[in-house]
Amino acid sequence: MRTRVRTALAVAVALVAGAALAAPAAAAAPAKGAHEPRWEISLAGSLPDGAHLNSVTSAGRDAWAVGSDSHYEGMPDGVVLHWDGGEWQEVRDPALPPVYYWNSVDASSPQDVWAYGWNYDAEFAVHYDGYEWEQVPLPELPGGVSHGSARIAAEDGRVWLVGDRYLSTYAQGDWTTQDLPSGVNILDADARSSRTAWAVGGFAYAGRESRPVVMRWKNGGWRETEAPDAPGLRLTDVHVDSARSVWATGRVPAADGEGLAEPRVYHYDGHRWRDVTGPVAGIFADAVTGDGRGGIWLSGDPHGWEGPPVLWHYDGRRWTRHEGATVTAGETQSYEVNGLAPGGRRGGPWAVGSYERIEGTTAYQSELIERLQAR
Numbered sequence: 001m002r003t004r005v006r007t008a009l010a011v012a013v014a015l016v017a018g019a020a021l022a023a024p025a026a027a028a029a030p031a032k033g034a035h036e037p038r039w040e041i042s043l044a045g046s047l048p049d050g051a052h053l054n055s056v057t058s059a060g061r062d063a064w065a066v067g068s069d070s071h072y073e074g075m076p077d078g079v080v081l082h083w084d085g086g087e088w089q090e091v092r093d094p095a096l097p098p099v100y101y102w103n104s105v106d107a108s109s110p111q112d113v114w115a116y117g118w119n120y121d122a123e124f125a126v127h128y129d130g131y132e133w134e135q136v137p138l139p140e141l142p143g144g145v146s147h148g149s150a151r152i153a154a155e156d157g158r159v160w161l162v163g164d165r166y167l168s169t170y171a172q173g174d175w176t177t178q179d180l181p182s183g184v185n186i187l188d189a190d191a192r193s194s195r196t197a198w199a200v201g202g203f204a205y206a207g208r209e210s211r212p213v214v215m216r217w218k219n220g221g222w223r224e225t226e227a228p229d230a231p232g233l234r235l236t237d238v239h240v241d242s243a244r245s246v247w248a249t250g251r252v253p254a255a256d257g258e259g260l261a262e263p264r265v266y267h268y269d270g271h272r273w274r275d276v277t278g279p280v281a282g283i284f285a286d287a288v289t290g291d292g293r294g295g296i297w298l299s300g301d302p303h304g305w306e307g308p309p310v311l312w313h314y315d316g317r318r319w320t321r322h323e324g325a326t327v328t329a330g331e332t333q334s335y336e337v338n339g340l341a342p343g344g345r346r347g348g349p350w351a352v353g354s355y356e357r358i359e360g361t362t363a364y365q366s367e368l369i370e371r372l373q374a375r
Contacts, residue, residue, distance in 0.1 A: 037348065039311065039324040043088045043369040044355065047079060051367035053352035055151075056341040059107040061085035063341065064128075065352045065369060066102030066115050076100040078117050079367070088369065095133040097124045106154040114159050116152040123147060125161065125170075139168055139175035151188045158194040160217065162186045167199060167215065167222050178222050184213055190240045191217070200248050202234030210234070212250060228266045228273040239288045239296060244270030247296050249288050265298065265314070278319045280312050289340035289349050291315075297349050297372075299337035309335035309370070311351065324351065324370050333357055335368065348372025 050070030057064055063083035068076045078099030080091040099117035107113040111130035118124065123146040125136045138161070141147070150163025159170040165180040171194075180186065183205030191197035197217035204210040212233040216225040227235070228248070235250035246268040251261035265277045265288075280300050287299045295315040302310070309324035327333065336353040343349045351370045356363040 037313075037322060038373050039309075039322065039351070039370045040373055041325045041327060041369070042083075042350075042371050043081070043367065044327045045357075045366040046088075047090070047367050048077075049364050049366065050076070051079065052336075052354040052365060053079070053081075053339060053367050053369065054102065055104045055106075055339040056350045056352040056369075057105050057107045057113070058083075058341045058343060058350060059110050059113070062107075062110045063343075063350055064105050064107060064113055064115070065339070065350070066105045066117070067352070067354075067367065068099075068101045069367070078102045080105075080115065081369075091133070093133045095135065096126060097135055099124055103149050104152045106152050108154045108156045112154060112156065114152050114154045116147070116150055116161060118146060123150075125152070125159075136170070139177050141166055141177065142179065153189040153191045153197055155191045155194040155197070158191075158197075160189050160191065160197050160199070162189040162199045169217075169222075183208070185234075186213070186215065187235065188237045190238045192240045192242060196240070196243055198238050198240050198246055200235035200238045200250070202250075204234075214248070226273065228264075228275070230264065230275075233264060234261075237288050239290055241290050241294065244268075245294065247288055247290075248273075249298065263300075276314065278314070279321075280319060287338055287340040287351075289342055291349070292342060297340055297351075299340060299351065299353075301335060301337065306334040309337050309351070309353070309355075309368075311337065327355055327357070327366075327368070334363075337368075337370075343371060 048069045053065050053067035055066050065081045067079050069079050081088050082091050098119060100119040102115055102117035105115040113128040115126050123138060125138050126133050127136050147161055147163035147166055150161050153160045161168045165184050167178040169176050183203050186199050186201035189197060189199040199215040201213045203213050210232045212227040212235045214225050214227040215222045230252055232253045233250050235248050237249045239247045248266045250264050252264055254262055266273045267276050289297050291297055298312045300310050300312045308326050311322045311324055313320045333355055335355045337351045339352040341350045349372055353368050354365050355368045356365050
């Protein structure tokens with residue numbers, strides 16, 4: 001048995017990881033030759049042991065990634081990293097609150113960056129205006145609860161923070177919060193304008209059939225809208241290209257009722273949801289982002305995978321499997337990719353997560369950032 005040095009949040013991610021699924025079509029291998037996309041490591045192993053990145057965003061040539069490490073005697077310590085177009089540097093701003101885990105980051109521009117995190121006593125939201133970070137007080141929720149492991153989505157003039165059954169919206173200096181019915185659990189949100197946003201999750205309540213939940217921000221409020229027709233489906237991630245192109249990933253119970261949940265991928269074309277899961281086999285972490293050409297990239301390491309990180313590309317017609325870069329060749333290592341973001345004109349998407357290097361019977365966790373190189 002190996003000893004694993006990992007953060008509590010990384011363990012939580014592993015517990016909800018997906019497993020293998022039956023596919024209606026065969027996967028295609030990446031084409032060999034000059035046009036084959038190549039993932040390269042941008043940062044790895046520079047932070048203290050236990051480092052793990054949860055989320056990444058980009059705007060212009062800049063990018064930000066957030067997570068945690070175990071800098072203080074094994075205790076978690078929040079980490080914010082900034083890519084300035086040439087290198088990654090840790091943000092050490094005294095305005096940042098004492099966060100144990102930064103859970104989510106999003107930017108509408110280099111002058112409008114938001115992050116959400118928490119420690120064991122409180123939750124925090126911060127904003128960067130291109131010059132300095134500032135803490136933004138969060139709304140007080142009923143009963144003193146928090147948004148949980150919430151996701152944040154930012155567009156010019158508006159920010160959405162979604163977690164569990166609470167959907168909070170920030171605009172013109174004020175928060176408003178919508179409380180959803182018991183049993184609803186919202187897990188992710190994304191937006192492409194200050195007028196349109198999407199949030200996904202699931203409904204599960206004793207004695208009632210479980211189902212997916214899709215919420216849409218329109219005309220100044222959240223409303224539940226059509227979801228994929230798949231009883232038991234729990235949606236986990238969403239990426240919005242436009243009002244007529246939305247992608248969502250999730251999981252359904254195992255066919256035998258006993259195994260690990262089976263992954264699903266859906267696309268909304270403005271009229272209906274279509275299952276495009278295809279041959280994405282054994283998704284471990286299912287972060288999703290656009291490729292800038294109407295398709296998507298998806299992380300998809302098999303459960304229990306020890307080997308290069310696996311990323312899948314879907315161009316609207318077929319899936320292609322790609323292997324990410326490894327930190328050190330020849331050593332036994334495992335990788336997790338838990339956050340993806342578009343990379344802009346000077347490179348392909350960003351992928352963040354962690355890897356484990358094994359020394360004897362102990363596996364040490366470190367941060368990982370990779371980028372698909374521009375063709």
